Amino acid sequence: MSENARQLETLIGRGYQHGFVTEIDSDTVAPGLDEDVVRLISRKKQEPAFLTEWRLKALRHWLTMREPHWAHVKFTPIDYQSISYYSAPKSRKDGPKSLAEVDPKLLETYEKLGVPLHERARLAGVAVDAVFDSVSVATTFRERLAAAGVVFSPFSEAVHTHPELIEQYLGSVVPYTDNFFATLNSAVFSDGSFVYVPKGVRCPMELSTYFRINALNTGQFERTLIIADAGSYVSYLEGCSAPQRDENQLHAAVVELIALDDAYIKYSTVQNWYPGDANGRGGIYNFVTKRGECRGRHAHISWTQVETGSAITWKYPSCVLRGEGSIGEFYSVATVNHHQQADTGTKMIHIGPNTRSTIISKGISAGHGQNTYRGLVKILPSAHAARNFTQCDSLLMGAQCGAHTFPYVEVKNPSATVEHEASTSKISEDQLFYCLARGIAQEDAVNMIVSGFCKSVFKELPMEFAVEAQNLLAVSLEGAVG
Amino acid sequence: MTASRTPLLAINDLHVTVEGKQILNGLTLQVGAGEVHAIMGPNGSGKSTLAHVLAGRPGYEITAGTVSYEGRDLLALAPEERARQGVFLGFQYPVEIPGVNNVYLLKAAVNAVRKQRGLPEVDAFEFLGLVREKMRLMHIEDSFLSRGVNEGFSGGEKKRNEVLQMLVLEPRLAILDETDSGLDIDALKVVAAGVNSLRSPERACVLVTHYQRLLEYVVPDIVHVLVRGRIAKRGDRTLALELERRGYDWVTGEAA
Numbered sequence: 242m243s244e245n246a247r248q249l250e251t252l253i254g255r256g257y258q259h260g261f262v263t264e265i266d267s268d269t270v271a272p273g274l275d276e277d278v279v280r281l282i283s284r285k286k287q288e289p290a291f292l293t294e295w296r297l298k299a300l301r302h303w304l305t306m307r308e309p310h311w312a313h314v315k316f317t318p319i320d321y322q323s324i325s326y327y328s329a330p331k332s333r334k335d336g337p338k339s340l341a342e343v344d345p346k347l348l349e350t351y352e353k354l355g356v357p358l359h360e361r362a363r364l365a366g367v368a369v370d371a372v373f374d375s376v377s378v379a380t381t382f383r384e385r386l387a388a389a390g391v392v393f394s395p396f397s398e399a400v401h402t403h404p405e406l407i408e409q410y411l412g413s414v415v416p417y418t419d420n421f422f423a424t425l426n427s428a429v430f431s432d433g434s435f436v437y438v439p440k441g442v443r444c445p446m447e448l449s450t451y452f453r454i455n456a457l458n459t460g461q462f463e464r465t466l467i468i469a470d471a472g473s474y475v476s477y478l479e480g481c482s483a484p485q486r487d488e489n490q491l492h493a494a495v496v497e498l499i500a501l502d503d504a505y506i507k508y509s510t511v512q513n514w515y516p517g518d519a520n521g522r523g524g525i526y527n528f529v530t531k532r533g534e535c536r537g538r539h540a541h542i543s544w545t546q547v548e549t550g551s552a553i554t555w556k557y558p559s560c561v562l563r564g565e566g567s568i569g570e571f572y573s574v575a576t577v578n579h580h581q582q583a584d585t586g587t588k589m590i591h592i593g594p595n596t597r598s599t600i601i602s603k604g605i606s607a608g609h610g611q612n613t614y615r616g617l618v619k620i621l622p623s624a625h626a627a628r629n630f631t632q633c634d635s636l637l638m639g640a641q642c643g644a645h646t647f648p649y650v651e652v653k654n655p656s657a658t659v660e661h662e663a664s665t666s667k668i669s670e671d672q673l674f675y676c677l678a679r680g681i682a683q684e685d686a687v688n689m690i691v692s693g694f695c696k697s698v699f700k701e702l703p704m705e706f707a708v709e710a711q712n713l714l715a716v717s718l719e720g721a722v723g
Numbered sequence: 724m725t726a727s728r729t730p731l732l733a734i735n736d737l738h739v740t741v742e743g744k745q746i747l748n749g750l751t752l753q754v755g756a757g758e759v760h761a762i763m764g765p766n767g768s769g770k771s772t773l774a775h776v777l778a779g780r781p782g783y784e785i786t787a788g789t790v791s792y793e794g795r796d797l798l799a800l801a802p803e804e805r806a807r808q809g810v811f812l813g814f815q816y817p818v819e820i821p822g823v824n825n826v827y828l829l830k831a832a833v834n835a836v837r838k839q840r841g842l843p844e845v846d847a848f849e850f851l852g853l854v855r856e857k858m859r860l861m862h863i864e865d866s867f868l869s870r871g872v873n874e875g876f877s878g879g880e881k882k883r884n885e886v887l888q889m890l891v892l893e894p895r896l897a898i899l900d901e902t903d904s905g906l907d908i909d910a911l912k913v914v915a916a917g918v919n920s921l922r923s924p925e926r927a928c929v930l931v932t933h934y935q936r937l938l939e940y941v942v943p944d945i946v947h948v949l950v951r952g953r954i955a956k957r958g959d960r961t962l963a964l965e966l967e968r969r970g971y972d973w974v975t976g977e978a979a
Contacts, residue, residue: 670781671818675872678778678814679828679888680806680835689831693822693871 270327276300279428282327286397291408299417299427306421312584313613313645314553316526319491326429382446389445392437396464399435406437410468414497414534414561422493423530430464430495438473447703449478463494469504471537476507478706494529502537502564509702511710513550519579524552531558535567543570544587545701547710549717552581557615559588562596569598572698574710576717577610577642586616591624591657600631603695606642607718613645620657628658635665636694638718688715729794731756731927732896737788739776746772748952750788754896757924761938762931763963764949765971770931771815773949774900778812779805792896807839809895813885813902820872825884826854828872829891836892857890860920862913878905886917897921898929903937915940935963948974
């Protein structure tokens with residue numbers, strides 16, 4: 242981690258120690274979902290009419306849909322009428338009252354990841370009603386962005402400051418009819434991030450949800466919209482390596498990215514929602530729709546994800562390659578241990594000529610974990626000379642886990658080049674012994690070998706994130722061998 | 724540290740089976756500090772098994788016998804402990820570990836040893852200097868620094884890398900398992916120079932080899948011939964030459 246980043250973290254960390262503002266708002270609507278609830282959410286947020294109407298259309302459509310079960314994951318159907326869809330802000334009064342009440346295993350993990358003490362309470366969901374004061378660092382951060390003309394704000398704020406952009410782009414990549422969870426999100430989304438990078442602007446810093454301090458507790462139905470105007474560049478970091486607890490089991494987020502001519506969006510995720518206990522109880526269901534559209538010529542969208550948390554991950558960050566010569570990339574490390582299940586991958590939809598896509602997927606299965614790669618490469622008739630390269634590797638640790646691969650390829654233009662490479666391997670006894678014979682401890686040896694396996698993905702992550710991701714992987718695979 | 728009369732390594736009546744098959748059958752061998760021993764023998768005589776058992780590879784069942792190193796029970800130590808105590812195995816077939824950087828592994832190994840000795844972690848800058856110096860000795864190119872462990876290495880590169888690791892780790896007891904096999908004459912000289920550079924009154928080296936060629940460049944104090952899991956013959960440098968002239972049948976016949 243760079244010295245700057247460390248200082249920044251220290252500064253931010255300091256902010257947590259004091260300056261807590263208690264703001265309890267008890268108006269949580271009764272569980273259940275109907276048009277009145279959607280209208281209420283929209284009214285509470287004082288949204289313009291177009292948005293209320295959009296939410297209602299989504300709800301009406303959602304009521305005609307069924308919960309999908311095609312993924313290679315198992316879960317009992319969710320009772321959507323038992324969920325409360327509006328609570329602002331969440332008081333967390335049901336959470337543990339102090340760190341003493343938190344699962345000691347979780348605290349042990351924080352210790353290992355080096356999470357600062359004052360951070361642990363927030364991450365573990367302790368009822369501190371934490372809406373902390375704006376910190377000078379965050380203010381400076383915003384000022385620098387504003388100087389560059391970059392908009393980075395909570396979605397609910399952007400609805401008021403940039404309604405025209407929201408109206409133009411919201412749902413233009415993931416329409417409200419897209420899929421069960423995205424449609425539900427469209428009807429009831431709570432908050433999220435909005436980013437607009439103007440023409441020709443290179444965003445002066447990496448945008449991290451870490452800094453989006455006034456939009457905490459929006460995990461359940463998060464909505465993110467990122468627009469990179471012609472010739473711009475932005476790198477967006479989502480998540481945090483420390484395991485986060487949330488009282489909501491279901492997370493159905495939507496992320497939409499739009500890259501115009503020559504724009505480049507790099508979106509990195511480190512996902513570590515609570516995976517449940519060693520028996521798989523109590524973990525988060527992470528059912529997320531992420532899609533980017535390269536709308537302009539030579540646009541470039543790159544997804545990098547490190548998925549280690551959640552009881553169930555259902556997630557396919559995808560690229561619609563519409564603009565001529567546009568580029569889509571997907572780099573993924575997905576890890577399952579204990580009873581975790583992951584069904585993740587990507588879709589690369591080639592529409593424009595000379596479009597290119599790269600998929601590098603690394604799945605690691607340990608314990609009783611089930612890991613599935615599901616990917617679609619679709620070359621439409623208009624996509625002359627399109628190219629795709631897919632590499633899909635699975636690493637198994639132990640005999641109880643599983644790795645599954647479902648690659649779908651649809652080619653409708655004969656000039657396309659599509660390559661697919663796949664491998665499944667175990668950490669070999671030879672590799673392990675080689676490290677041991679050099680004096681390296683078994684756990685360190687396993688971490689080293691796994692990190693090596695993931696290297697081609699990790700190198701796509703911003704520096705600080707890569708270090709965190711490596712530590713995270715080490716912790717989540719602890720005890721998986723030997 | 725060790726009294727001159729106590730051998731650095733003392734193997735006594737060692738019996739080892741692999742998947743129920745007897746491989747070592749009452750092997751006794753003593754290696755004193757400052758000595759270089761060559762273990763020769765026909766294929767399947769148990770040479771590599773001996774090397775692996777000393778390094779602690781799993782899968783071998785020790786049914787009888789003892790091994791002491793620096794006067795302590797070597798077999799009671801986990802493989803990584805042995806390495807940290809100064810036992811080094813140069814592999815016959817070094818494995819590839821994709822994505823793990825050569826230097827990274829080497830640094831982790833050095834630090835594991837240093838930690839054992841209560842020393843601070845090695846300074847990255849100094850470490851690189853040291854590695855570069857040893858690389859020159861082993862005729863290894865600079866590009867090696869950024870490559871994965873043995874990834875895409877030729878047979879000769881792998882062997883030179885093993886010796887490089889040995890030079891950086893400076894073990895007290897080095898066991899080289901057919902490090903000479905598959906090397907052309909130039910590479911063999913480089914490897915031999917590396918091994919010789921580590922010879923000292925405190926250290927010992929066990930060379931496991933099938934041919935006497937390496938012994939022209941690394942002259943052993945004692946040559947042992949292993950047949951069917953035990954030492955059938957021992958002698959000096961001239962024994963290796965005689966073996967080359969007369970073949971292993973000469974000894975196996977005698978041993979039968």
